[in-house]
Amino acid sequence: MMSTNAGTDLPATFRRLIARKVGPSFRSVAEIEEVPLQQPSSDQVLLKIAYAGVNGGCETFRCRGSSYTPFAANQTAEQFVLGAEASGTVVAVGEGVETLKVGDAVTCSGSGGFAEYILTTSQSCFPVKEASAEAVVLTxxxxxxxxxxxxxxxxxxxxxxxxxxxxxxxxxxxxxxxxxxxxxxxxxxxxxxxxxxxxxxxxxxxxxxxxxxxxxxxxxxxxxxxxxxxxxxxxxxxxxxxxxxxxxxxxxxxxxxxxxxxxxxxxxxxxxxxxxxxxxxxxxxxxxxxxxxxxxxxxxxxxxAKMQEIPAFRRQLFDLYEEGKLQAWVDSRRFHGVEQVSDAIDYMLTGQAVGKVVVSF
Ligand SMILES: NC(=O)c1ccc[n+]([C@@H]2O[C@H](COP(=O)([O-])OP(=O)(O)OC[C@H]3O[C@@H](n4cnc5c(N)ncnc54)[C@H](OP(=O)(O)O)[C@@H]3O)[C@@H](O)[C@H]2O)c1
Missing domain, CATH: 3.40.50.720 (NAD(P)-binding Rossmann-like Domain)
Incomplete structure (x- = not known):
């Protein structure tokens, strides 16, 4: 047995946003891909995404593969996934994962957040009370x-x-x-x-x-x-x-x-x-x-910042939020699913949003 999961209610496939080439904007390269849902191995977890955060500037650099950014390698990549942060629920865990279990709410950062599911490492996940839009703001x-x-x-x-x-x-x-x-x-x-x-x-x-x-x-x-x-x-x-x-x-x-x-x-x-x-x-x-x-x-x-300090800063933020001492603003415009991510990116880049733009899944 390689992993434990939430059972038979997982679909055989899921949809995510990828790019197969670089281009001038997110919208010009983003495409929907339907791929098989894979079980996590070793230290991986499978998350069902609830909300993904929109970082319009960063995603534009990613899609252009701008030469002076860490995304330069995208210029020659066969394809690359889109999105950088999300909240969601653990639906399966690899056999080596001891810190998370099926049903846990988490946020995660790293590539691939514009998707219905994401396979990621347990180390990129941070347990939260609820897989909410506000949790994405803090992440x-x-x-x-x-x-x-x-x-x-x-x-x-x-x-x-x-x-x-x-x-x-x-x-x-x-x-x-x-x-x-x-x-x-x-x-x-x-x-x-x-x-x-x-x-x-x-x-x-x-x-x-x-x-x-x-x-x-x-x-x-x-x-x-x-x-x-x-x-x-x-x-x-x-x-x-x-x-x-x-x-x-x-x-x-x-x-x-x-x-x-x-x-x-x-x-x-x-x-x-x-x-x-x-x-x-x-x-x-x-x-x-x-x-x-x-x-x-x-x-x-x-x-x-020292890498080892970062988890403590994140913990402090969530504690302040849960104690009611910190607000996490989510913009009131609603975007849903992989189809509306490009609209959310364009909207964020207009500069009108109040707080964070998120996409629900
Ligand atoms: N270093 C990092 O890790 C990191 C992480 C997150 C964000 N950032 C950076 O922090 C800045 C804010 O990012 P955010 O994600 O929090 O976005 P945001 O503040 O929610 O949205 C960007 C805001 O910038 C202002 N703005 C001014 N000129 C603009 C223009 N030409 N196009 C779009 N917006 C413009 C607008 O607000 P006003 O008109 O009210 O000024 C707009 O609402 C960005 O530069 C972003 O790249 C960096």
């Missing part, structure tokens, strides 16, 4: 903020002035809350009244809607001593405005640079550097840390 978007603000650029100190861009988004609203919990004075930058309203309800001290005012000017006027720590995922002129207003020993945590990604910039997401910084794609993907005077710019927020 990558939440963890990224925790690593940035507790390890790489942290720990945050009470009273520090913390600024978060894309603050109403998936990882942004996590960064905002971690800064509030640390006792910081929090400045949130966002691009819609709907996001501003939700952030106001969360208790953010100052909200700047960049469509209504000049962020640099507001910061210069209201924060003459500068911002101590910035969690910045937008890039372009907004990153420059924040950088210009960092305090003397300020630190900037670059979580991404979505305004310069390929869905906006046809030159495969490559742009010139500014303010003495290397181009954003180099800063981020080469995980560079740059010092300008006494300021530190962490080009990739994961650079300061």
């Amino acid at each position: 990558l978007s939440g963890l990224t903020a925790a690593v940035a603000l507790k390890a790489t650029g942290g720990p945050l100190k009470a009273g520090e002035r913390a600024l978060v861009t894309a603050a109403g988004g998936a990882t942004g609203h996590m960064g905002v809350q971690l800064a509030l919990l640390a006792g910081c004075h929090v400045v949130a930058v966002c691009g819609s009244a709907a996001k501003a309203q939700r952030l106001r309800e969360m208790g953010v001290h100052r909200i700047i809607n960049y469509r209504e005012g000049d962020v640099g000017e507001v910061l210069r006027r209201e924060y003459p001593e500068g911002i101590d720590v910035a969690y910045e995922g937008v890039g372009g002129p907004l990153r420059d405005a924040v950088l210009d207003n960092l305090s003397k020993h300020g630190r900037m945590l670059v979580v991404g640079y979505i305004s310069e990604y390929p869905h906006v910039n046809p030159d495969d997401g490559k742009a010139e550097g500014s303010r003495g910084l290397p181009p954003a794609h180099e800063l981020f993907w080469k995980r560079q840390t740059v010092h300008i005077d006494d300021k530190t710019i962490y080009g990739n927020v994961w650079s300061g």
Whole structure:
């Protein structure tokens, strides 16, 4: 007997999204594939996926096989699976798996989340109370903020002035809350009244809607001593405005640079550097840390975390959520099944979503 499973109710086949070639966008290469459902071996588990998280920028790089990213090998791959994170229920376990059993709810990260089922290793799974959409929010978007603000650029100190861009988004609203919990004075930058309203309800001290005012000017006027720590995922002129207003020993945590990604910039997401910084794609993907005077710019927020610390950060996040001290926002637009994943990606890339975009299965 190689594995134990939930019995006869498992289908013979399942559907997943794959790409057989690289192309300009997720939609242009994603196709539905129906494949046999395989039983897990040794340390593997089979999950029935409940929700998959949408990371439109990352999936675009994956589908383009952009040469400067870890997805470059996709250019010559016969095929590759799509998606990066999901929540689900264990429906079968390999004989060597001792930490999980059939019926357990988990989240997982790694490739292949846009699927009805996924065969993955038990080590990529994290047990949760419920395979919910909120659990997906915490899995990558939440963890990224925790690593940035507790390890790489942290720990945050009470009273520090913390600024978060894309603050109403998936990882942004996590960064905002971690800064509030640390006792910081929090400045949130966002691009819609709907996001501003939700952030106001969360208790953010100052909200700047960049469509209504000049962020640099507001910061210069209201924060003459500068911002101590910035969690910045937008890039372009907004990153420059924040950088210009960092305090003397300020630190900037670059979580991404979505305004310069390929869905906006046809030159495969490559742009010139500014303010003495290397181009954003180099800063981020080469995980560079740059010092300008006494300021530190962490080009990739994961650079300061030790692998062995990460499970504890994830545990802390889920504990805070379960204690009601942390909200996990799921956008209200509903997407279901492999057929609607491309729509979900396109929607996420419009920048309208409040919180995380998820797809249910
Ligand atoms: N390093 C990592 O491991 C990691 C993990 C997760 C996310 N990220 C990065 O963090 C950033 C935020 O990601 P997220 O998944 O949490 O997304 P998100 O914040 O939910 O959505 C992206 C937000 O960026 C803002 N934005 C500004 N210009 C944009 C443009 N041209 N196209 C699309 N959005 C634009 C929009 O909000 P406003 O208009 O309100 O500003 C939009 O809602 C991205 O750069 C992403 O790649 C990195």
